[in-house]
Structures are given as structure tokens and as C-alpha cells.
Amino acid sequence: MQIVWFRKDLRILDNPALTQACHEGPVTAVYFITPEQWQQHDVAPIQIDFIEKSLNQLSKSLADIGITFIVETVPKFADVPEALDAICRRVNATAVLANSEVEVDEISRDIKVQQYGINLRLYQGDCIINPGQVLTQQGTMFKVFTPFKINWLKQAMEMDLTPYGSPDKQSDKISPINIQIAMDKKDSSAWEASEAAALDHLSVFLDESVESYHLDRDFPAKSGTSMLSPYLALGLISAKQCMNAILQRFPDAFNNAQNGPATWVNELVWREFYRHIMVLNPDLGKGHNYNELGNRIQWQNNPNLFTAWCEGKTGYPLVDAAMQQLIQTGWMHNRLRMVCASFLTKHLLIDWRWGEVFFKQHLIDGDLASNNGGWQWAASTGCDAQPYFRIFNPIIQSQKFDPNGQFISIYNQALSHLSDKQIHLPNNPVVEHKLARLTALDIFSVLKKG
Ligand SMILES: Cc1cc2nc3c(=O)[nH]c(=O)nc-3n(C[C@H](O)[C@H](O)[C@H](O)COP(=O)(O)OP(=O)(O)OC[C@H]3O[C@@H](n4cnc5c(N)ncnc54)[C@H](O)[C@@H]3O)c2cc1C
Structure with missing residues (x-):
């Protein structure tokens, strides 16, 4: 047995x-x-x-x-x-x-x-390729995503990516058991929890959205991304099934082009990148900065500002709507995860670990490797992270990626009457952008190399 x-x-x-x-x-x-x-x-x-x-x-x-x-x-x-x-x-x-x-x-x-x-x-x-198998010529893990990806793609092209089929039947059909988890739960039924639903999701995405993924993926009001993350996080679908399905329909998807399928492949490789880093740097799972210079950042950790962020009450409409999306639905669009993580760490000067925990406590797709990777990217402490001096302007992000305020209006109807120009503007903000930016540049300068 x-x-x-x-x-x-x-x-x-x-x-x-x-x-x-x-x-x-x-x-x-x-x-x-x-x-x-x-x-x-x-x-x-x-x-x-x-x-x-x-x-x-x-x-x-x-x-x-x-x-x-x-x-x-x-x-x-x-x-x-x-x-x-x-x-x-x-x-x-x-x-x-x-x-x-x-x-x-x-x-x-x-x-x-x-x-x-x-x-x-x-x-x-x-993972599609075992962590520890995509290495530099010196046998170390890549510190930058692009060469990792080139090496990853080279190896993946040589592999048989056909998924395993249905396993052999062991005996006649038996009765299923009923499983209940005696813990605090929040209704997840907006996401149908089955392998079949995950495969349907993938199929619909490949039929309807992947070709314009590179154009639409940054706009939270559009359904431009696959929304497969809850299924991938719990393994209702595998990364290999996703990769195989895209290659079946778009055989050139590994060619690194500026099109939808290749861009989607790129995101799946980011998933692998963070997983490989996690295995090779297990301390990351215990809250360590990937870049040790990050230990010198003087976080301010003001609890009132943290509460304002958690409750979507920062006064910046896009940040607040995004936090409402997280609290209400258990999911947040990738562009908004970047904006909110940048805002918490750089504008509010709150330790990325606080945000990492809050996201994990609310996300249906909570996943240590991707969450940690995303937070350390935004805080500039991670592997191939955002440079410390790049600080998202939450107003410009809003104008660019939610130009008509369509997304903001879903989570804050009170703002929906505002013009396309007004809707992005802060209302009684907890910090003022220009000042916060200058302070962050000073505090984060400890990450300066050399
Ligand atoms: C601060 C922060 C926290 C994050 N926390 C998580 C998390 O806990 N769980 C999680 O699954 N993703 C996390 N991400 C990555 C990303 O935001 C989500 O995977 C993505 O929004 C899921 O939407 P989708 O399935 O429609 O993605 P698509 O755009 O359709 O991408 C397909 C799949 O690729 C993977 N992927 C896409 N983008 C990334 C990325 N940047 N990093 C790693 N994998 C990626 C995901 O598995 C995703 O389902 C985080 C990103 C940031 C910036």
C-alpha cells in the first residue's frame, strides 16, 4: 500500500x-x-x-x-x-x-x-523546473530575473511539458467523505473550488484575454488577467498545465516577444523565480531581508497610519479602493498590490513585513513565495527589486491605470460623480506625496550601493 x-x-x-x-x-x-x-x-x-x-x-x-x-x-x-x-x-x-x-x-x-x-x-x-536547477555558470542562483528567465526558458524548451493525465482507477467507485475545517472561515464561493473550474478559467482566459494580456494586464477595471492565482496557490491547477495549454495554442509563446502570450509566460516564470529564491534562501520565509542593507532602513511603523492603510482610509482614492477590493473580495489586482505595497513602505515608512502579514491574512491566493517576493520587490529589499529611489506616485498611477476612475467607483461610489480629472486627487490624505517622497528617498538611501 x-x-x-x-x-x-x-x-x-x-x-x-x-x-x-x-x-x-x-x-x-x-x-x-x-x-x-x-x-x-x-x-x-x-x-x-x-x-x-x-x-x-x-x-x-x-x-x-x-x-x-x-x-x-x-x-x-x-x-x-x-x-x-x-x-x-x-x-x-x-x-x-x-x-x-x-x-x-x-x-x-x-x-x-x-x-x-x-x-x-x-x-x-x-514548479516546472526544480529549484536549484536554474543556475549561473558559477552554480549560484541568479540575482536578476532576466538571465534567470533566459536560462529557464532554454531548459523548459527541452522538456516534455505534457501534464500527467487522469491516474489509474484503483477500484470501484466509493463514497466521498465530507470534510469540515473547524476554523474561522470567510465565504469563498465567488471562486468555484474545483479542478474543472480552474481548467475552465484557463480555457476562457486563453480564448478571450491572453492575446491582449500585455495591453490590459495593468488596468484593474478590465478583466485582463487570468485570475488563476487562488487555483495555482493551492494546486488545483499546476503551472505545467498552464504552460502546456498556452504552448498548445501559441507555440511561439516562449519567444520573448512583446505580445500577450509571451507576457503571460513571463509572469509564470516570475512565479518560478520567487519559488527558486525561497528554496535557496530559506531565511526569507522567516522575515529576513534578501538584501541585508535593508536591515538599516529606519522604519517609522506608526500604528495609526498602518490602521488607515489596512482600512482603506489613506485619502488616496486608488490605494483605498484597492484595499477595499482586498478586504471585500480576498483578491487584489497585481498593479494595485504594487501600488499599495509601495505606498505602505515608501509613503508611510511601515515595515514591509507588516504589509506581508496583512495581505496573507486576507488573500485567497496567499502564497509565501510570491507574497514575500512582491513585498520585498516593492520595498526595494528583494532580489531584483524596484530600485530604492523609484517611488510610485499614487495619483499618477491612478490617472494612468484607472483613467476614468471606473475601478475606484466600484469600491467608493461616493466618488463616482467626480470628473475623470478630480477622481484621482487625494482627499484629506494621511501624508502628502511630495514630502513623503523626499523623506523616503532619504530613509531608503541606506540601500545605495557602494
Ligand atoms: C505585494 C505583492 C504581493 C503578492 N502576493 C501574492 C500572493 O500572496 N499570492 C500570489 O499568487 N501572488 C501574489 N502576488 C503576485 C501577483 O500579484 C498575483 O499572482 C496576481 O495578481 C494574480 O492574478 P492573476 O492570477 O490574474 O495573474 P496573471 O497575471 O494571470 O498571471 C498568471 C499567474 O502567474 C503568477 N504571477 C503573476 N504575477 C506574478 C508575480 N508578480 N509574482 C509571482 N507570481 C506571479 C500567478 O501565479 C498568476 O496566477 C503578489 C504581488 C505583489 C506585488
Whole structure:
């Protein structure tokens, strides 16, 4: 008997650990709900609800192929080795197969499972290329995205990117179990939690939006992006499935052109970049600055300004509408994540780690590697980050990317009557842009090289 241990790979298709276990068969599936650990990791109530719904869907898919699904609750990762060992003994399993994860606590949990004497075999189902396999000629991780991407694309072109299909049926159909997570949850039903829904999303995006992705992706009022991030974060769809689907339709998508498909590929490679960095720099998962000069930044950390930002009451219409989008829907457009993160760190001089936690506590797609990468990019402390002297002007960002105030009006109807010119202007702002910019330039100058 083999155990397949599901983690952030809540899918049947393109699941290397599951496929391999089914070849070797018979198979029992296992999942651990770890409430205290998730609280420590700031998992958002909306993501917990999405996990619960996804698990119930996975339970049905496993039952269809005759695989028993055992879901147990243990407080923390530290409790997993013993619980997993007990299941192995109960079902007489000789091996546990799982897809590897990139986060530091998850990696050390897996090491502890192996040290406990469990035969844990790990597969790559999250990244397309294994972290540690895209390196400079000196054998080190790239410090800049573009050469990483060139090297990544070169390797990916040589690979077979065909996703694994449906795993072998293990026995007749059985009854699915019902899974409930006893934690604080927020309704996630705006996102249908199933593999089929993720594939539909991908298909519609490729049919309708990807060709203009490079033109539309920065405009939050347009549906210009795939909105696949919740599915990718929990593994209802894999990056390989996405990459394969785009190459099927646009065989030139790896050619680095200035068009929609190539730009979308670029974003998926950013996802890989941050994952590779996370594995090779595990301290990032513990709040360390990638650039150690970042330790010298004198954060002001004014709690009142932080509250104003969290509640969308900074007086800058685009920032406030974006924060409302996050609070109300559990998702935020990428351009707005950059604007809000820049505003918190550079205008309000609040430590990026505060923002990282707040985002994680609210995002349905909360993901340590991408969130940390995004925050450190905005704070100029990260790998290939925004230079310290680049400070987004929240008014210009608004004029450029929400020219008619269409997005702002969705989250602040009181402003919808304003003209295209007026709607972007601050109203009783918590800080004044020009002054905040000058202060930030001074404080962030500790990042100056040499
Ligand atoms: C401060 C900040 C915090 C972020 N936090 C997260 C997070 O917790 N979880 C998360 O999934 N993404 C995060 N991102 C990245 C990005 O904003 C989202 O992935 C994107 O908005 C999701 O929308 P989409 O699925 O429509 O993306 P698309 O534009 O359709 O891109 C497709 C996929 O590529 C990946 N991707 C796109 N942009 C990036 C990027 N800049 N970095 C890494 N991967 C990317 C995502 O998996 C995304 O689903 C963050 C970005 C910033 C600036």
C-alpha cells in the first residue's frame, strides 16, 4: 500500500506523486488540517474556506477512482510525523508519496517526517523546473530575473511539458467523505473550488484575454488577467498545465516577444523565480531581508497610519479602493498590490513585513513565495527589486491605470460623480506625496550601493 499525502496540490490531474503511486498501487490518500500552524502562517479565513471546498471536491474525485481519503486534524506540522506514522501502520503502507513544497516550515516538516523513519518520496509538482536547477555558470542562483528567465526558458524548451493525465482507477467507485475545517472561515464561493473550474478559467482566459494580456494586464477595471492565482496557490491547477495549454495554442509563446502570450509566460516564470529564491534562501520565509542593507532602513511603523492603510482610509482614492477590493473580495489586482505595497513602505515608512502579514491574512491566493517576493520587490529589499529611489506616485498611477476612475467607483461610489480629472486627487490624505517622497528617498538611501 502507498500513501499519497496531499498538501498544496489539491488536484488529480498532473499530480506526479498521485500518478506514480497509482502505477505502483494500491493507494490511500491523506491530508492534514493543521489549524495552529495555519494560524501561525496567517492563512486567510477566505483561503481556509477555499481549502475546505477544494478538499470536498478532491474527496469526490478520489472516490470516483476508488481511493480512500483520510483527513485528520493535528495542531501543527510538528504533530504530523507521529500522525502519519500511525496512518501508515493502520493501512499497512510502505511508502508515502508527496509533491514537494518550497516554504521553509514545510521543508523542515518533511525532513522530520523522514527522520521519523517514514519512507517519504518527494516529486516536483509545483514548479516546472526544480529549484536549484536554474543556475549561473558559477552554480549560484541568479540575482536578476532576466538571465534567470533566459536560462529557464532554454531548459523548459527541452522538456516534455505534457501534464500527467487522469491516474489509474484503483477500484470501484466509493463514497466521498465530507470534510469540515473547524476554523474561522470567510465565504469563498465567488471562486468555484474545483479542478474543472480552474481548467475552465484557463480555457476562457486563453480564448478571450491572453492575446491582449500585455495591453490590459495593468488596468484593474478590465478583466485582463487570468485570475488563476487562488487555483495555482493551492494546486488545483499546476503551472505545467498552464504552460502546456498556452504552448498548445501559441507555440511561439516562449519567444520573448512583446505580445500577450509571451507576457503571460513571463509572469509564470516570475512565479518560478520567487519559488527558486525561497528554496535557496530559506531565511526569507522567516522575515529576513534578501538584501541585508535593508536591515538599516529606519522604519517609522506608526500604528495609526498602518490602521488607515489596512482600512482603506489613506485619502488616496486608488490605494483605498484597492484595499477595499482586498478586504471585500480576498483578491487584489497585481498593479494595485504594487501600488499599495509601495505606498505602505515608501509613503508611510511601515515595515514591509507588516504589509506581508496583512495581505496573507486576507488573500485567497496567499502564497509565501510570491507574497514575500512582491513585498520585498516593492520595498526595494528583494532580489531584483524596484530600485530604492523609484517611488510610485499614487495619483499618477491612478490617472494612468484607472483613467476614468471606473475601478475606484466600484469600491467608493461616493466618488463616482467626480470628473475623470478630480477622481484621482487625494482627499484629506494621511501624508502628502511630495514630502513623503523626499523623506523616503532619504530613509531608503541606506540601500545605495557602494
Ligand atoms: C505585494 C505583492 C504581493 C503578492 N502576493 C501574492 C500572493 O500572496 N499570492 C500570489 O499568487 N501572488 C501574489 N502576488 C503576485 C501577483 O500579484 C498575483 O499572482 C496576481 O495578481 C494574480 O492574478 P492573476 O492570477 O490574474 O495573474 P496573471 O497575471 O494571470 O498571471 C498568471 C499567474 O502567474 C503568477 N504571477 C503573476 N504575477 C506574478 C508575480 N508578480 N509574482 C509571482 N507570481 C506571479 C500567478 O501565479 C498568476 O496566477 C503578489 C504581488 C505583489 C506585488
